[in-house]
Amino acid sequence: MSIRTPLARARGLGSAKSGTRHWWLQRVTALALIPLAVWFIVGVVVLGAADHAAAVAWIGHPVSAVLLILAIGFGFWHGQLGLQVVIEDYVHGEGCRIALMLAMKGAALLLAVAGILSVLRVALGGAV
Amino acid sequence: MAADERPLSPHLEVYRPQLTSVLSIVHRGTGVALAAGMVLLVWWLLAAAAGPEAFAAVQWFNGSIVGRLLLLGFTFALCYHLCNGVRHLFWDAGYGFAIPDAYRSGWLVVAASALLTLLVWIVGYAVRGS
Secondary structure, three states: OOOOOHHHHHOOOOOOOOOOHHHHHHHHHHHHHHHHHHHHHHHHHHHOOOOHHHHHHHHHOHHHHHHHHHHHHHHHHHHHHHHHHHHHHHOOOHHHHHHHHHHHHHHHHHHHHHHHHHHHHHHOOOOO | OOHHHOOOOOOOOOOOOOHHHHHHHHHHHHHHHHHHHHHHHHHHHHHHHHOHHHHHHHHHHHHOHHHHHHHHHHHHHHHHHHHHHHHHHHHHOOOOOOHHHHHHHHHHHHHHHHHHHHHHHHHHHHHHOO
């Protein structure tokens, strides 16, 4: 039997075992992604089926490099928050849920770092 | 009936789909699809950083039938998730909760995301010239 009060047990514990931080961050990253997504769509459409030189020129441009890094960062941050909720909702076995959650978060981090490093490499002149 | 066998709400087999519930699950579906599509974006960036040969391989894939279908799906998922995401942000701010408003904004999202997808591809083909 616990001697903790019901309020102490409930405080800060939603179904995701944390308070409103997750919900709030999902909205903040969503807000940041609105202009970034619109800019990205326009940029890629204008780029069209560009050859390597044109794509490198666009990716490496100071403005688009910064916005691309932000889009990748916010995109994967927002995406892993969303996928976390999907896993919490549909995967019920605890071991399976923890394993899938770790794999998903790890994959998101890996892809985000790979994407950001590629942009940096192009922008800083490492790419031929 | 044992407690863990009782049907839970929403009992999807007998629950008539409505615009609001369909748009809600499509929002989640497009979110998952976009997360998967981010792999393609990272592949494109990695290839651009790796050099012309690797980049040509990605561009060949993007230009193939499968690639184009994936990109079309990605475009629609992005447009839909963006439009419906804005709808959700309005709800979060406390606006548009009345049933007629939810339906109006819902149909607006359907029309806007279809039109935006079409616009992106028409402009895309015009720029590309083929």
